[in-house]
Amino acid sequence: xxxxxxxxxxxxxxxxxxxxxxxxxxxxxxxxxxxxxxxxxxxxxxxxxxxxxxxxxxxxxxxxxxxxxxxxxxxxxxxxxxxxxxxxxxxxxxxxxxxxxxxxxxxxxxxxxxxxxxxxxxxxxxxxxxxxxxxxxxxxxxxxxxxxxxxxxxxxxxxxxxxxxxxxxxxxxxxxxxxxxxxxxxxxxxxxxxxxxxxxxxxxxxxxxxxxxxxxxxxxxxxxxxxxxxxxxxxxxxxxxxxxxxxxxxxxxxxxxxxxxxxxxxxxxxxxxxxxxxxxxxxxxxxxxxxxxxxxxxxxxxxxxxxxxxxxxxxxxxxxxxxxxxxxxxxxxxxxxxxxxxxxxxxxxxxxxxxxxxxxxxxxxxxxxxxxxxxxxxxxxxxxxxxxxxxxxxxxxxxxxxxxxxxxxxxxxxxx
Numbered sequence: 505x506x507x508x509x510x511x512x513x514x515x516x517x518x519x520x521x522x523x524x525x526x527x528x529x530x531x532x533x534x535x536x537x538x539x540x541x542x543x544x545x546x547x548x549x550x551x552x553x554x555x556x557x558x559x560x561x562x563x564x565x566x567x568x569x570x571x572x573x574x575x576x577x578x579x580x581x582x583x584x585x586x587x588x589x590x591x592x593x594x595x596x597x598x599x600x601x602x603x604x605x606x607x608x609x610x611x612x613x614x615x616x617x618x619x620x621x622x623x624x625x626x627x628x629x630x631x632x633x634x635x636x637x638x639x640x641x642x643x644x645x646x647x648x649x650x651x652x653x654x655x656x657x658x659x660x661x662x663x664x665x666x667x668x669x670x671x672x673x674x675x676x677x678x679x680x681x682x683x684x685x686x687x688x689x690x691x692x693x694x695x696x697x698x699x700x701x702x703x704x705x706x707x708x709x710x711x712x713x714x715x716x717x718x719x720x721x722x723x724x725x726x727x728x729x730x731x732x733x734x735x736x737x738x739x740x741x742x743x744x745x746x747x748x749x750x751x752x753x754x755x756x757x758x759x760x761x762x763x764x765x766x767x768x769x770x771x772x773x774x775x776x777x778x779x780x781x782x783x784x785x786x787x788x789x790x791x792x793x794x795x796x797x798x799x800x801x802x803x804x805x806x807x808x809x810x811x812x813x814x815x816x817x818x819x820x821x822x823x824x825x826x827x828x829x830x831x832x833x834x835x836x837x838x839x840x841x842x843x844x845x846x847x848x849x850x851x852x853x854x855x856x857x858x859x860x861x862x863x864x865x866x867x868x869x870x871x872x873x874x875x876x877x878x879x880x881x882x883x884x885x886x887x888x889x890x891x892x893x894x895x896x897x898x899x900x901x902x903x904x905x906x907x908x909x910x911x912x913x914x915x916x917x918x919x920x
Contacts, residue, residue, distance in 0.1 A: 510542050517542075517578050521571065521727065524776060526703055529710060530725035537697050537725070541580070550575040551696040551724070553585035553636070553687065556614035557594075557606060557743075560750035561621045563810070564732040564741035567776050568700045569625045571729065575698075582631045583694055584622060588615050589640040590690075593683045621752055624814050632694075639693050640686060652685055654718040655711060660684070663707045684708040688715035691724055698725040704740070732776050735761050737769045755815045759823035760906050762807035767792075767799040774806055782809065830906055842898065843909060846916020852893040853913060855880070862911060864903040871903070879904050 517538055522528060541547050552572045554565060561569075576582045591611045615635070619628060643651075660681055661667065669676055684707065691699060691712040699709050706728055713723035731740040734747025741748045749761045765773065774782070774789055785805065791797040804824070812820035845861060847853050859871040859880070874880050875890045881902040882894070898912045 510539070513542055514538055520574055520578065523574075524567075524571070524729060524778065525727050526730050527706070527728040528725065529706075529728070530713065530723060533723060534698060534725035534727075548575065548580040548697040549583060549632075549695055550580050551583045551585060551691060551694055551699045552701075553587050553590070553690060553699075554618065555587040555591040556611055556618055557591050559614045559617045560743065560748075560752055561618065562741055562743060562748040562750050563773070563777060564702075564734075564748070566625060566751065567729050567732055568702065569622065570777075571700055571727070573626050576627060576630065582626060583696065584626060584628070584631055584633050585690060585694070586615050586618055586633070586635050587687075587690075588612065588635045589637040590683060590686050591615075593679055593686065617752075624751065634694065636686065636690050636693075640689075643689075648685075651689055651715070652682070654715055655685070657681075684711045685715070688712035692716055692719045692721060695721060696724045697722075698727060700727050700729070702731045702740075703728045704731060730776060733769055733772055735765060735769075737766050749810075751814045755811045755819040755823040756826045756906060758811050758814070759807045759820075759827050762810055763803055763827060765803065767803070770799065770803050770806060774802075777810070826906075830908070841910065842912055844912045844914060847896065847913055851915055852895050855882075855887065855892045855894065856890055858894065858911065858913075859901065859903055862901065862909040864901060864907045864909055874903050 514535070518535070528534065537548050550572060552568055554561070572582045572584065588611050591606055591614075592608060594606070619633065622628060661670065666676060666680075668674075687708050688711050690696075692715060696712075696716075699712060701709050706726075709724075709726040709728070713726065716723045733739070734741040734745060735749060736745070736747040739745050739747060743750075749758055751758075753761075762770070762773070771789065771792060774785070785802070788797055788802055792799060792802060807827075808820045808824055811823045815823075843862065845853065845858065855875070856868040856871040859865045859874075860868050865871040865874065871880070872890045875887055878886055878888065880887045881900075883900050894913055896913050896915060898910065901909050901911060
């Protein structure tokens with residue numbers, strides 16, 4: 505594709521890939537590679553790496569996943585790299601302390617869930633899916649030392665997070681210095697033309713450009729995107745910070761968490777998570793930006809569309825109805841199943857244990873905290889005594905605003 509038509513197509517592709525991005529590093533390289541591809545050359549190899557440090561992807565991951573999908577739609581090669589090796593090191597980006605090493609089995613289990621989740625956004629049948637353990641497990645120690653020789657300690661210490669931790673007297677483990685080397689070597693092996701990432705990945709992705717040069721490759725362009733703020737409205741979305749919305753969480757959870765966002769945070773979600781099918785909401789978004797419109801109605805629509813994207817239209821309708829009935833009207837879910845729970849040898853069960861066994865809390869300490877906050881109810885009555893015990897019967901339990909369970913307590917042997 506040459507001439508005026510080729511220039512227009514080049515500009516069109518640039519506009520699509522730059523939409524929503526915060527910074528492009530290596531613009532000349534990107535323009536040159538796009539022009540080459542449009543002239544009949546090889547398509548761009550576009551890399552996105554995600555470490556399986558948790559079993560679930562969250563909405564923050566989808567910001568760059570959707571951009572990878574854009575490159576795929578433009579005819580380029582999307583490379584989804586699962587960092588099963590780097591996950592065992594731990595990315596120090598933005599961290600105030602060393603992250604504990606992950607168990608290899610946990611990393612493997614988490615990685616197994618990623619492809620199914622990514623398939624909700626990316627056409628994985630037409631993508632290159634790789635695991636960096638493929639080459640890192642086989643890399644000789646001598647070659648790894650040679651890799652590390654291409655960068656200086658002084659330049660690594662230029663990283664803001666390392667500088668801050670060093671100045672504060674926080675320990676920095678040597679293995680944290682190795683993470684960006686592995687991430688950079690991934691780009692060498694994959695011969696990446698461009699890498700996507702969040703703004704917190706700026707140092708790592710720029711370092712990859714230098715390492716590629718050291719290995720005789722053209723440096724990749726780097727396209728950085730803003731970080732999605734978590735549900736707390738302050739920190740970046742992260743499972744470890746407890747402020748994430750997982751794309752495979754129950755529809756009611758996705759909807760409810762979205763509805764609890766502040767108005768300002770909600771508008772940021774729309775801007776960063778935008779897809780073509782949301783174009784009809786842009787006039788309402790602009791009106792809200794001018795101080796008009798109804799933020800609550802807009803938030804309802806955002807919540808509905810997020811659920812629909814990952815769970816389907818019917819699930820979105822059910823989640824909206826659940827929120828209206830349970831949260832706004834103070835009712836209980838219509839389709840709440842009854843679960844049998846055997847009692848202990850004394851014919852009773854402790855409230856905290858029951859909440860945990862029903863899956864309403866993750867731990868008994870969380871259950872105790874909810875009781876102290878007045879957020880636990882039995883049959884519509886608030887409970888203030890964490891030591892309360894229950895005998896045989898059917899009870900409706902509520903923990904927090906949206907977690908319900910109907911339990912039939914029956915004699916059944918010793919309590920586990």
